[in-house]
Amino acid sequence: MKLNDNTLELMEEITQIIGVSGNEKYISRVLQKHYKKYTDEIIFDNLGSVFAVKRCGKENAKKVIICGHMDEVGFVVNGITDTGLIRVLPLGSIQNQTVLAQRVRLINHEGKEFKGSIIVPNPQADEDKLIKASEILVDIGGTSKEEIAELGIKFGDSIVIDGQFEVLTKGKRILSKAWNNRYGCIMGIELLEALKDIELDVDLYIGSTVQNKVGLRGAQTSTNLIKPDLGIVMECLQANDIKSGDDTVGKLGEGILINYYDKSMMPNRTLLQHLIHICKTNHIKHQYFYSMGDSDAGWIHKLLVGCPTLTTCICARNINTNSSIIDVDDYIAAKEAIINVVKSLNTESINKFKAENR
Numbered sequence: 195m196k197l198n199d200n201t202l203e204l205m206e207e208i209t210q211i212i213g214v215s216g217n218e219k220y221i222s223r224v225l226q227k228h229y230k231k232y233t234d235e236i237i238f239d240n241l242g243s244v245f246a247v248k249r250c251g252k253e254n255a256k257k258v259i260i261c262g263h264m265d266e267v268g269f270v271v272n273g274i275t276d277t278g279l280i281r282v283l284p285l286g287s288i289q290n291q292t293v294l295a296q297r298v299r300l301i302n303h304e305g306k307e308f309k310g311s312i313i314v315p316n317p318q319a320d321e322d323k324l325i326k327a328s329e330i331l332v333d334i335g336g337t338s339k340e341e342i343a344e345l346g347i348k349f350g351d352s353i354v355i356d357g358q359f360e361v362l363t364k365g366k367r368i369l370s371k372a373w374n375n376r377y378g379c380i381m382g383i384e385l386l387e388a389l390k391d392i393e394l395d396v397d398l399y400i401g402s403t404v405q406n407k408v409g410l411r412g413a414q415t416s417t418n419l420i421k422p423d424l425g426i427v428m429e430c431l432q433a434n435d436i437k438s439g440d441d442t443v444g445k446l447g448e449g450i451l452i453n454y455y456d457k458s459m460m461p462n463r464t465l466l467q468h469l470i471h472i473c474k475t476n477h478i479k480h481q482y483f484y485s486m487g488d489s490d491a492g493w494i495h496k497l498l499v500g501c502p503t504l505t506t507c508i509c510a511r512n513i514n515t516n517s518s519i520i521d522v523d524d525y526i527a528a529k530e531a532i533i534n535v536v537k538s539l540n541t542e543s544i545n546k547f548k549a550e551n552r
Contacts, residue, residue: 206359214268232386239415245401259422262378263406278336286407288327310334357516373518378428395540413490425503433509444509449479449527458492462502502547
């Protein structure tokens with residue numbers, strides 16, 4: 195199967211925006227533009243997380259939060275040398291071995307963007323040394339501290355490693371920066387489109403959280419804002435399919451991840467079985483997976499009095515780099531599965547999920 199041009203254009207638009215933790219406003223503004231096509235009700239927490247609300251119109255309807263985080267791994271300006279080079283502070287799980295000599299994009303407080311490169315001090319002398327992300331320098335063409343200051347660049351300005359959007363051979367796989375987790379942002383918009391004319395039995399809060407990479411912070415504030423009865427988290431996780439073996443978890447092209455273990459959340463088993471049943475009944479590609487990382491689900495499921503929470507993830511190669519690769523079949527499978535899960539939800543089913551461990 196292939197993605198239509200509208201989806202591909204949306205993917206390129208959303209992945210290419212700069213949005214590191216704590217400075218997600220540029221991606222938020224684009225998300226709001228799309229949300230307004232489908233609802234007049236958009237809500238925010240006070241950190242910047244944003245949600246489109248689709249109400250079912252029924253009294254005392256259950257509330258379902260569906261979200262992915264909008265921030266990506268990157269850096270902030272942490273100093274400027276006398277020769278005009280920029281020191282950085284990494285945000286998120288930067289892969290140290292992938293950053294040297296990469297091209298970067300810097301955006302200052304005024305929204306002006308600058309191109310540059312990560313500098314390798316002496317690649318021949320240091321070829322066996324693994325440089326830490328916190329030790330790198332960025333060159334945007336300035337020759338002095340004063341020149342950098344004249345450009346309006348200040349401490350805390352955002353930097354990401356450049357990673358263009360490319361549809362690879364045969365259209366089956368897509369290369370870009372920030373699949374973790376612009377996948378969730380894109381999917382949220384497409385869910386609003388797919389469900390716009392469908393009558394539901396629940397109120398939906400579909401959106402994107404902030405500051406995931408520095409402590410899952412937006413998940414906490416968003417949950418306190420919405421007070422959901424059920425959560426669905428969309429995340430992009432690490433593919434592990436470059437090694438052979440039947441025990442490999444996370445294979446490109448094998449469908450939505452049935453995540454039966456997450457370091458930050460033990461899944462609600464009844465809700466997870468519901469997802470599996472939907473995938474099998476509708477012949478949706480799916481694969482079993484466990485994650486040693488954490489996700490927004492880690493907070494959503496346990497805040498307030500707790501709520502059943504499901505992760506609906508896909509995997510990518512080169513996760514948390516500027517050259518992440520996803521498979522189109524996985525995206526399509528996840529979209530179909532999430533839509534079917536949402537359509538199946540009602541007061542009775544949500545109460546059953548809540549009672550799973552009683």
